[in-house]
Amino acid sequence: KLHNMVQELKGNIRVFCRVRPVLSSDISASGSQLSEKAAPLRDEITADMAFPDCRDHKEITLASSSQSATGRERQENYSFVFDRVFEPHSTQAEVFEEISMLAQSCVDGYNVCIFAYGQTGSGKSFTMEGGSTDATQGMIPRAVAQVFRASEDLRSKGWEYKIEGQFLEIYNETVNDLLGKYDLDGKKHEIKHDPKTGSTRVTDITVLTLHSPTQVQALLSSAQSRRSVASTLMNERSSRSHSVFTLRITGSNPGSGENCEGSLNLVDLAGSERINVSLGNGLNDKDRVKETQNINRSLSALGDVISALGEKGDKHIPYRNSKLTYLLQNSLSGNSKTLMILNLSPLASHLNESLTSLRFATKVN
Numbered sequence: 407k408l409h410n411m412v413q414e415l416k417g418n419i420r421v422f423c424r425v426r427p428v429l430s431s432d433i434s435a436s437g438s439q440l441s442e443k444a445a446p447l448r449d450e451i452t453a454d455m456a457f458p459d460c461r462d463h464k465e466i467t468l469a470s471s472s473q474s475a476t477g478r479e480r481q482e483n484y485s486f487v488f489d490r491v492f493e494p495h496s497t498q499a500e501v502f503e504e505i506s507m508l509a510q511s512c513v514d515g516y517n518v519c520i521f522a523y524g525q526t527g528s529g530k531s532f533t534m535e536g537g538s539t540d541a542t543q544g545m546i547p548r549a550v551a552q553v554f555r556a557s558e559d560l561r562s563k564g565w566e567y568k569i570e571g572q573f574l575e576i577y578n579e580t581v582n583d584l585l586g587k588y589d590l591d592g593k594k595h596e597i598k599h600d601p602k603t604g605s606t607r608v609t610d611i612t613v614l615t616l617h618s619p620t621q622v623q624a625l626l627s628s629a630q631s632r633r634s635v636a637s638t639l640m641n642e643r644s645s646r647s648h649s650v651f652t653l654r655i656t657g658s659n660p661g662s663g664e665n666c667e668g669s670l671n672l673v674d675l676a677g678s679e680r681i682n683v684s685l686g687n688g689l690n691d692k693d694r695v696k697e698t699q700n701i702n703r704s705l706s707a708l709g710d711v712i713s714a715l716g717e718k719g720d721k722h723i724p725y726r727n728s729k730l731t732y733l734l735q736n737s738l739s740g741n742s743k744t745l746m747i748l749n750l751s752p753l754a755s756h757l758n759e760s761l762t763s764l765r766f767a768t769k770v771n
């Protein structure tokens with residue numbers, strides 16, 4: 407009861423921050439010799455990111471130092487507070503511990519959205535999908551397993567459950583079916599919203615009935631491998647698109663006549679970095695500019711929606727400003743719980759992108 411009251415007071419939006427560890431590839435990418443230069447670089451990095459409030463795991467401070475015009479070293483500190491901060495050594499299990507309640511909620515009839523936001527390479531896919539071992543499994547497989555466990559529990563209490571899944575991608579404001587033939591079918595998928603039933607449907611999208619976590623894992627990895635084959639053609643397309651995995655859970659209890667319907671949306675957002683258009687990554691400049699504008703527009707539309715939801719009163723919520731927010735309209739309003747995980751790179755060279763991400767998160771927090 408007390409927990410519920412606290413939840414209500416705080417609203418249903420949470421923001422976490424997760425800093426990934428330094429990778430050996432970061433060190434070689436910096437151009438230094440791995441052997442002797444690795445250690446100084448690590449020092450430099452730890453000096454750049456500090457966690458003064460480790461005990462609470464709630465605050466992150468970034469320090470940037472610069473030379474002033476007079477040649478004096480100037481240091482600036484930036485502090486940000488989150489519902490939870492995960493340091494580089496935090497494990498997937500530790501992150502999931504803070505999320506498992508949300509997976510439980512969708513079985514109880516809530517609509518849940520979990521977003522991973524951050525620049526490309528900051529750990530969004532690692533957080534959401536994770537690696538191939540049990541220890542490195544990400545939030546998607548863990549949440550799926552939790553949903554199946556929770557529905558099994560309720561089955562033993564007389565409930566019947568149906569779990570359905572869809573997996574789609576929004577690229578350049580176009581919806582692609584990741585469980586279908588991926589692009590090759592040339593089908594246009596439209597998002598239809600029915601205000602009467604409050605349901606959202608995507609036309610011609612593959613919706614599968616799911617029976618086990620293993621089946622879901624197999625579906626997700628085949629979808630991802632098809633996506634990455636397509637993305638080598640389309641050049642890093644997966645980091646330039648949002649992927650949305652949705653589980654819809656419908657339960658009924660023939661004994662008591664009760665019904666419930668909930669959903670879990672797990673969203674790996676497009677990289678938030680500002681793209682240098684002159685880099686020319688396969689697309690011509692005009693296409694790259696359009697792609698970048700679409701990403702910026704949809705990420706800021708998401709920020710606008712989440713921050714409007716966090717405000718009191720009957721504020722107009724601008725769902726229609728992007729495909730992503732239109733798709734998730736029901737899952738972001740009313741009976742819903744939202745979590746944004748802000749992924750950060752620990753590298754000094756990414757400080758500016760990290761600050762931009764942190765400021766975005768402050769807006770929705």
Ligand code: ADP
Nearest residue numbers: 426427429525526527528529530531532533645
């Ligand atoms: P993004 O999806 O944001 O582009 P990735 O998830 O692909 O970033 O992460 C970039 C690299 O960092 C990958 O090699 C990934 O395995 C690694 N990585 C990210 N987060 C962690 C972590 N918490 N622990 C270990 N490796 C990580």
